[in-house]
Amino acid sequence: MIVLRNGLVDVGAGKFVRADIIVDGDHIHSVTESAPACGLAVNCTNYAVVALIGDGGEPGRIEAGQRADLVLLDLKPATPAVSSVMVGGEWRIVNGVVKGLDATALESAADG
Numbered sequence: 265m266i267v268l269r270n271g272l273v274d275v276g277a278g279k280f281v282r283a284d285i286i287v288d289g290d291h292i293h294s295v296t297e298s299a300p301a302c303g304l305a306v307n308c309t310n311y312a313v314v315a316l317i318g319d320g321g322e323p324g325r326i327e328a329g330q331r332a333d334l335v336l337l338d339l340k341p342a343t344p345a346v347s348s349v350m351v352g353g354e355w356r357i358v359n360g361v362v363k364g365l366d367a368t369a370l371e372s373a374a375d376g
Contacts, residue, residue, distance in 0.1 A: 265293070265303030266353070271313040272339070276325035285313060287332045290353035294328045311336040312344060316351070 266287040272280040273295060284299035285292060315324050316333035326334070332353040337344040349357040356363055 267299045267301075267303055267305045268308045268313055268334075268336075269299070269305055271308030271311050271336070274312070274314045274325050280312060285326060285334075287334075287350070287353050290332055292326060292328050292330045292332050295326055308336060310339050311347060312339060313337075316349065 268285040268287070270282055270284065273283040273285060275281055275283075275295075283295050283297060286294045286296070286299050286302070313326060314335050314337065315326055315330060316335050332350055334350040335346055336348040336350075338347040346357070347359060348355060
């Protein structure tokens, strides 16, 4: 389990509230005001948390039971920027770095 703590969570209709999101496996278990201590906790105070694909095919509302395809938007820059991306309950981009990507091979191909 992963607990995303105190993020600004998209609850739909253009509204965001501070909440904890519990991710169990590849799905969102629950969205709650204060999750119990369990699993790995990630402090999301400086992030907005949105679904990668919500209603209408755009980033959007977080709901229990959804697949855990989430985007953390860094709230510190003037315009929120993507910081991290979770797909199916696993981090694929963390702090702007793609996990599992062979950067050397990519750089070599780009130069060739």
